[in-house]
Amino acid sequence: MALIVQKYGGTSVGTVERIQEVAKKLIKHQQQGDDLVVVLSAMSGETNRLIGLANQLNDKPQGRELDVLLSTGEQVTIALLCMALEQQGVTANSYTGSQVKILTDTTHNKARIVEIDDSRIRNDLSKGHIVVVAGFQGCDELGNITTLGRGGSDTTAVALAAALQADECQIYTDVDGVYTTDPRVVSEARRLDHLTYEEMLEMASLGAKVLQIRSVEFARNYNVPLRVLSSFKEGGGTLITAEEPSMEQAVISGIAFNRDEAKLTVLGVPDHPGIASKILGPIAKENIEVDMIIQNTGHDGTTDFTFTVHRNDFQSSLAILKNTAQELGAQEVISDNKITKVSVIGVGMRSHAGIASTMFETLANENINISMISTSEIKISVVVDETHLELAVKALHSVFELE
Numbered sequence: 001m002a003l004i005v006q007k008y009g010g011t012s013v014g015t016v017e018r019i020q021e022v023a024k025k026l027i028k029h030q031q032q033g034d035d036l037v038v039v040l041s042a043m044s045g046e047t048n049r050l051i052g053l054a055n056q057l058n059d060k061p062q063g064r065e066l067d068v069l070l071s072t073g074e075q076v077t078i079a080l081l082c083m084a085l086e087q088q089g090v091t092a093n094s095y096t097g098s099q100v101k102i103l104t105d106t107t108h109n110k111a112r113i114v115e116i117d118d119s120r121i122r123n124d125l126s127k128g129h130i131v132v133v134a135g136f137q138g139c140d141e142l143g144n145i146t147t148l149g150r151g152g153s154d155t156t157a158v159a160l161a162a163a164l165q166a167d168e169c170q171i172y173t174d175v176d177g178v179y180t181t182d183p184r185v186v187s188e189a190r191r192l193d194h195l196t197y198e199e200m201l202e203m204a205s206l207g208a209k210v211l212q213i214r215s216v217e218f219a220r221n222y223n224v225p226l227r228v229l230s231s232f233k234e235g236g237g238t239l240i241t242a243e244e245p246s247m248e249q250a251v252i253s254g255i256a257f258n259r260d261e262a263k264l265t266v267l268g269v270p271d272h273p274g275i276a277s278k279i280l281g282p283i284a285k286e287n288i289e290v291d292m293i294i295q296n297t298g299h300d301g302t303t304d305f306t307f308t309v310h311r312n313d314f315q316s317s318l319a320i321l322k323n324t325a326q327e328l329g330a331q332e333v334i335s336d337n338k339i340t341k342v343s344v345i346g347v348g349m350r351s352h353a354g355i356a357s358t359m360f361e362t363l364a365n366e367n368i369n370i371s372m373i374s375t376s377e378i379k380i381s382v383v384v385d386e387t388h389l390e391l392a393v394k395a396l397h398s399v400f401e402l403e
């Protein structure tokens with residue numbers, strides 16, 4: 001008998017019929033003898049609908065009240081699933097994040113899980129009940145409702161699996177696993193049977209939105225076997241685990257991309273110690289996350305400095321940078337918010353030379369200009385113009401034989 005945590009995403013619980021299908025699947029699974037803890041998202045589109053309502057009343061809805069609002073989406077689905085289960089004679093209890101209690105810090109709209117009290121869940125499981133928990137939410141020490149950031153139900157599921165020392169955490173979604181790249185963009189993308197936490201972390205961080213990044217961090221930190229699989233189609237999906245010495249590694253396992261980047265450059269800054277912190281300090285102070293950073297070698301006492309941010313933060317970053325540039329006596333600020341980042345990822349890169357040159361040559365052959373490059377041990381990312389995104393992803397997918 002195993003203890004399994006299963007998470008169903010928005011599409012999987014998007015209608016009452018689909019919720020009924022989930023109920024049937026759960027009952028079948030329970031009859032095989034496993035204990036089940038189920039985490040649900042809101043019905044697909046519901047979180048966006050709630051944000052839309054908030055936007056009609058407030059220019060910048062945020063903080064505590066936005067969390068009170070957004071957490072309702074998941075409260076609806078957990079209750080409906082338990083009703084569907086009861087209708088079929090199975091006892092199930094639903095719990096909101098605060099009822100469990102999933103304790104988080106106080107960072108509203110992007111809270112981090114601090115601790116999970118597993119006593120109510122264990123008690124229910126011992127009675128043979130199915131436990132259904134609202135994803136994406138928790139509460140802080142004062143009992144305020146918090147949410148975990150978009151896609152946060154994945155993190156609820158993995159955190160519960162870690163707290164309960166579950167045998168596996170299964171993420172049921174609208175694709176039958178993790179693909180070599182987004183199957184909606186490259187139809188030749190292939191499902192991967194197995195990935196390491198490191199690879200999945202890079203994929204998620206670099207734009208593959210199939211799992212929330214924090215859920216993968218949790219899985220890696222607590223060694224939770226994580227499986228992505230389809231709600232609608234039978235199959236083993238993709239298993240994500242720690243790297244084992246016996247694993248046969250493909251050199252490149254996937255290609256991720258991010259359309260939401262913007263690039264800012266300050267030209268002709270005096271090349272003094274402390275320049276990077278003077279440029280990026282005011283950006284960080286506004287809580288803007290900087291992604292890639294490049295500083296050129298100084299020349300004639302000045303240097304150029306480039307960095308990228310999320311497109312949503314473009315206008316505010318530009319205003320801050322223009323201000324800083326003036327203070328520093330820099331020549332000019334130039335910017336481009338029509339860029340995308342394309343990355344190739346694979347742990348096999350550690351032991352294979354020539355990946356970067358193959359990547360650059362492939363892009364050159366397609367006449368695609370690279371404006372920034374960044375690397376880690378297991379990934380190479382390039383910034384290209386957004387009009388070249390699909391061509392770049394398809395060419396790289398083919399040259400690294402990912403079909």
Ligand code: ADP
Nearest residue numbers: 009010011173174178179181182184208209210
């Ligand atoms: P859910 O609502 O179940 O949480 P998401 O929309 O968050 O589902 O995640 C599933 C989607 O992730 C897929 O429909 C797919 O378009 C997208 N996706 C992006 N990159 C990948 C990838 N490498 N492999 C699989 N799916 C991907």
Ligand code: ASP
Nearest residue numbers: 041047136150151152153
């Ligand atoms: N409902 C939330 C969202 O749409 C959380 C989730 O589905 O994971 O972001």
Ligand code: MG
Nearest residue numbers: 009151209210
């Ligand atoms: Mg998701």
